[in-house]
Amino acid sequence: MANDDTYGMIDPSVGLDAEPLAAHVVSLLSERQTVNPAGARKIIFDYLVRASLSKNLFDPVQVMHELRGYRLTVDAIIDLYVPQAAIELGQMWQTSDIDFADVTIGALRLQALLTEATAEMPHLPAAGIRDVLSALMIVPEGEQHFLGANVVAAQLRRLGCDAAISFCETPKQVLARIIGDQPDMVLISCARAYPLDAISMTVQEIKSHANPVPVIALGGSIRGDMDGIKELIGVDLVTNSPKDVVGFCTKRRKAIGRG
Numbered sequence: 001m002a003n004d005d006t007y008g009m010i011d012p013s014v015g016l017d018a019e020p021l022a023a024h025v026v027s028l029l030s031e032r033q034t035v036n037p038a039g040a041r042k043i044i045f046d047y048l049v050r051a052s053l054s055k056n057l058f059d060p061v062q063v064m065h066e067l068r069g070y071r072l073t074v075d076a077i078i079d080l081y082v083p084q085a086a087i088e089l090g091q092m093w094q095t096s097d098i099d100f101a102d103v104t105i106g107a108l109r110l111q112a113l114l115t116e117a118t119a120e121m122p123h124l125p126a127a128g129i130r131d132v133l134s135a136l137m138i139v140p141e142g143e144q145h146f147l148g149a150n151v152v153a154a155q156l157r158r159l160g161c162d163a164a165i166s167f168c169e170t171p172k173q174v175l176a177r178i179i180g181d182q183p184d185m186v187l188i189s190c191a192r193a194y195p196l197d198a199i200s201m202t203v204q205e206i207k208s209h210a211n212p213v214p215v216i217a218l219g220g221s222i223r224g225d226m227d228g229i230k231e232l233i234g235v236d237l238v239t240n241s242p243k244d245v246v247g248f249c250t251k252r253r254k255a256i257g258r259g
Helices: 019-031 042-053 060-069 074-094 100-119 146-158 171-181 195-207 230-233 242-256
Strands: 135-139 162-167 184-189 216-217
Touching: 042 060, 042 074, 042 100, 042 162, 060 100, 074 100, 074 146, 100 146, 100 162, 135 146, 135 171, 135 195, 146 162, 146 242, 162 171, 184 195, 184 242, 195 216, 195 230, 216 230, 216 242
Parallel strands: 135 162, 135 184, 184 216
Antiparallel strands: none
16 A cells, blocks of 8 residues: 655655755754844844734733743843843834834833743742842933833842832932832932933932932943943942842941841
8 A cells, every 4th residue: 555644755856955955954053043242042032023013912921931932041031132122122213113103012012021021030038028128220200211120120129139110200209219118229220311410419318318328329321421420420339230239238238237
């Protein structure tokens, strides 16, 4: 009896050239391993950007499942892929490849994905809760980079901190929150130079009225754009690394006998 199952068989009449096929396979495998300058794998990065701009329904649970299928850790999704995708959207807007509505929708989708990724992180342990460092992430009035602030807050929570976000609150509201909540750390995000005068005044108000005075850090794309910005604003450190702020706060806490 003839075997009609031809799956996997090659028809000799086609004359398939093995060399182009092998070259194509090698090219695909190479593309899967290619990384961009930030360290994100191109095939995964391109998928995330396409998903954030897709005209179809965006399901953060499904996108998270796809990313995890590439064996990405939650850390990599939060620290690398979401921020890099947001940067790519901004660059595409600047080059007029997408419009402002696309950027806005894409950023909201990345925010939804970030929320989904954060939900997979372990919760803070109930034991020793008094030893958990608390942090307030501030996005000043007039600034719009809410996604970056949420990424930093997620990183802080992964480091074991209790993190909250102040988005576009007035300096008076920020001060009242700090006096009431008494966070160990205050992280201020700034992308442009014009809010620096208001930020400097807010820092001085915090130092004058908060008790105890929290560690105050300045970060964002403004970092490194001006000489002596740390002294100018009056913050304890200028950095884009939440680990640096947590480390600084931990050392100061031990030095004054609170840890």
